[in-house]
Amino acid sequence: ISPPPHHDIYSIEDLAELIYDLKNANRSANINVKLVSEAGVGTIAAGVAKGGAQVILVSGYDGGTGAAPRTSIKHAGLPWELGIAETHQTLIMNGLRTRVRIESDSKLLSGRDVAISCMLGAEEFGFGTTLLMAEGCVMMRVCNLDTCPMGICTQNPELRKNFKGKPEYIINYLTFVAEELREYMAKLGVRTVDELVGRTDLLRVKPAAPGSRAAELDLDCILHNPAIANSNVHFIKEDSYDFHLENTLDMKVLMKKFKLGSKAPQSVSLNVSNVDRAFGAIFGSEITRKYGNDLPDDVYTVHCNGAGGQSFGAFIPNGLTLELVGDCNDYMGKGLSGGKIVVRPPQGIDFKPEENIITGNVALYGATSGKAFISGVAGERFCVRNSGATAVVEGVGDHGCEYMTGGTVVVLGQTGKNFAAGMTGGIAYVLDENWDFYQRVNKETVSLEPVEHKYDVATLKELIRAHVEATGSPRGKEILDNFSAFLPKFKKVLPYDYDRMLRVIASVEERGLDGEQAQIEAFYAVQKHK
Known part of the structure; x- marks a missing residue:
């Protein structure tokens, strides 16, 4: 049915924001x-x-x-x-x-x-x-x-x-x-x-x-x-409508201070406010135009202070890292395409980050690759339609990981209701300290398992370590210092279809096929047995 549902549009204002985001992502496009x-x-x-x-x-x-x-x-x-x-x-x-x-x-x-x-x-x-x-x-x-x-x-x-x-x-x-x-x-x-x-x-x-x-x-x-x-x-x-893109921080600061022709690590510090929408999208589009997705991590690092506007870090590619000290509005990391986003509260705070919202709704919507480390709680519909990004967060609102098809999500705290609704791919590791997570997960397409396999344990520990290194999270440090005590409290959320496909891919790879060819063979093998 056309048009399809867009999970970041619930009003004409949301649509205007999406139009603005897309224009930032490609200034020459209609x-x-x-x-x-x-x-x-x-x-x-x-x-x-x-x-x-x-x-x-x-x-x-x-x-x-x-x-x-x-x-x-x-x-x-x-x-x-x-x-x-x-x-x-x-x-x-x-x-x-x-x-x-x-x-x-x-x-x-x-x-x-x-x-x-x-x-x-x-x-x-x-x-x-x-x-x-x-x-x-x-x-x-x-x-x-x-x-x-x-x-x-x-x-x-x-x-x-x-x-x-x-x-x-x-x-x-x-x-x-x-x-x-x-x-x-x-x-x-x-x-x-x-x-x-x-x-x-x-x-x-x-x-x-x-x-x-x-x-x-x-x-x-x-x-x-x-x-x-x-x-x-x-x-x-x-x-025709004038978006005044020349007034964005991307054009006034990033495009001028970064040397796009050099792959040497560079950094810029600046203040942002919630009027700075789609920050990073224009510069990210120029990186993609010049290098594609070939850059290593952290070539261009932006240290931000303040309140990130809507669609902060939308569509950013490999090589671009945004570090925000403050908080962030809705749609953070929308369409993340290989870049890295770090959000943490300022030093010297007198509240617990894991008990306070730090980024708004629909964060990492439609992300395809990249990483996000968030020292605090995210709003509703976190990682909706995520298909390949890796994220660590310290709590999410309702409908987390909805319609997720790939990637990895670690939640070091409470979730809202209807977690993993329609989730058909990817893996989520959720800390269930109160042993009540089963009441808030949508069990229609996923199973809940303890984190026991050595691969899962190593992946979970490494992601928490990376989260602590990026954000300095007190919650992450506490879990790492007592990892053996916290490990039994984690639940692995795994879609049934995804689990079956992973097993078939593994068996196909044992026959000598690898990469994309193994995935294609596994797909048709699963289709035949439906």
């Missing part, structure tokens, strides 16, 4: 927000435009991938014609239309479809199903099952041999679409797409048979809005 054609989509689009999006995509009910439920494809959503018209008109009435481009998609098949979409208000057009069919898709609707017989939507090397598509097929198809669009534009006396945008005066309603259901349709609200004098309004580059 941020595209996809909406579904439905009643009221214009109001949502106005909020999206105010949030800084540069393209608003309105998708109709008629598209959908083969992975989408058939009931959703057949019975959910509205035609793109209604969504495009409402979005275009609402943005004009709110003085926002020149800020953004409107894109339409969902079963656009011909130049005529493109022309109608443009006259209703769109200026960009997306094609999906038709392009797949040009590449050989036969619409088996098994895109999510890894069994595509044409070799298009599969990772199976044998099935991929069936793929017969060529880029020229798509070029040929889209050339015909463009030629047909030009023919319609010539008949209408229009030279450019911009001149055609919003020209509903060029559309005519087909006459319908008297007494038919079609004759009862009133399309006047789509074609003629009395509140709009001129609907031929389109995107103007000069009116």
Whole structure:
């Protein structure tokens, strides 16, 4: 079902923050927000435009991938014609239309479809199903099952041999679409797409048979809005949203003080406040652009004091380390991509870090790699959708490790309710001093085990040692000094499917395969026995 759920969006303000984060991660990209054609989509689009999006995509009910439920494809959503018209008109009435481009998609098949979409208000057009069919898709609707017989939507090397598509097929198809669009534009006396945008005066309603259901349709609200004098309004580059990225600490400090051309260890100290959102994302994107993920740890270290803003350390890559003395807002380490984040309270405090919140909700959401050491308690949904990062924290709120698919998490304190809901991969080690953790864990997909295997014991001890070294955590020191006494109180949270896959991978590796090939073989072995 599209759009998918985003666990960092619960309001239009959250969406604006995500748009800002993404713009920091790639300053040259146009941020595209996809909406579904439905009643009221214009109001949502106005909020999206105010949030800084540069393209608003309105998708109709008629598209959908083969992975989408058939009931959703057949019975959910509205035609793109209604969504495009409402979005275009609402943005004009709110003085926002020149800020953004409107894109339409969902079963656009011909130049005529493109022309109608443009006259209703769109200026960009997306094609999906038709392009797949040009590449050989036969619409088996098994895109999510890894069994595509044409070799298009599969990772199976044998099935991929069936793929017969060529880029020229798509070029040929889209050339015909463009030629047909030009023919319609010539008949209408229009030279450019911009001149055609919003020209509903060029559309005519087909006459319908008297007494038919079609004759009862009133399309006047789509074609003629009395509140709009001129609907031929389109995107103007000069009116696009200005994020003022030149005023960020990344641009004013990090980009100037660090020598990006040198791989020698460097450090910078500065003060941060909660208005410094997505700190580190711009500099991290420049590191990735120059070095990819090849840098070792701690090449560029930033010592921060104060309050980290939302999305502190979002998307940072290998080689960049952020050390924060203070506290942090929501989304810390969102999309962490190999970097390291350390958060600890100031020296000389008179409270226990393990009993106080130090970072907000949704920390390390969608992290793929990297490390985080947090001397204090994190808020709700810690490590949601984590797929490869390693984190040590001294307590979490509700829904910790939700939907986690990889990585390792160590919790040196209490958790909230619903821990590990939907967790299908990775491992969590949780300190259960009161022997009541079983009441707060969601047992649907995971098992609880004592930490007994020598590998688990060594991993847990090493992560706590690294945590103490990075943060100076009193709680971590206490556990390390009495490790043999605390070890029986730790619980290992292990997803059933992940455990089974690890065992199969180990048996495959015994036969001589290693790395990715062993994982592929194990995957198909597990699929056969389902």
